[in-house]
Amino acid sequence: MVQLTIDNRKLESHPGEKILWTALEAGIFIPHLCALKEVEAFAGCRLCLVEIEGEKEPAAACAREVAPGMVVRTDSDRLKALRRLSLELILASHQADCPACALHKKCQLQDLAARLKVSLKPRRFPPLYPAADEFEHRCIEYVPERCVICTRCTRACTAIAGKGIIDLRFRGLDTVIGSLAEPEDYEFCLTCGKCVEVCPAAALRFRSDPDVSASHRG
Ligand code: FES
Incomplete structure (x- = not known):
């Protein structure tokens, strides 16, 4: 076992485990969005930043493994400010039409905004929605x-579903999710739905075609 300290609490974790999952398991909440326990870390949202004693720059708790004697702090003013900035940038790319959204009131973005005291429609940045792209599925x-x-959806498709049917397209602010689905993939997608399940923003959903919905429910 690995012994470390998080927010003055002495904890034990497994070798190779990430700080994020160790903290959450101990009841210490670290904001996070892009992390999925079952798949490799992406460390893109920067909400899970923590301070590690002896290191100048904050580290992403979802990607950093625990180490013996490590001393971690999760709640400094610097971290709170960095997280708020990251969340505002994330929300600038998210059209928050909450009442019309299937995740309304059970939404990780709403929860994070409330915890970090950030508006769901932050004014600091203009909307940063990517241009619409064809997603043929x-x-x-x-x-x-x-x-x-x-990227929870693309990583889940690859690592959990074992497929890689969806992937990132373009770069920077133009980045979108693209589909590489072939006709023979559709049947698999109907019974999998992992990408829809892990999306925290309701950006992916099953089409409302009655036949498709019925097959998925079946
Ligand atoms: S959860 Fe997104 S960077 Fe760690």
């Missing part, structure tokens, strides 16, 4: 204005 619909490019 018979069963799944993509709403780029909602997508926060956390």
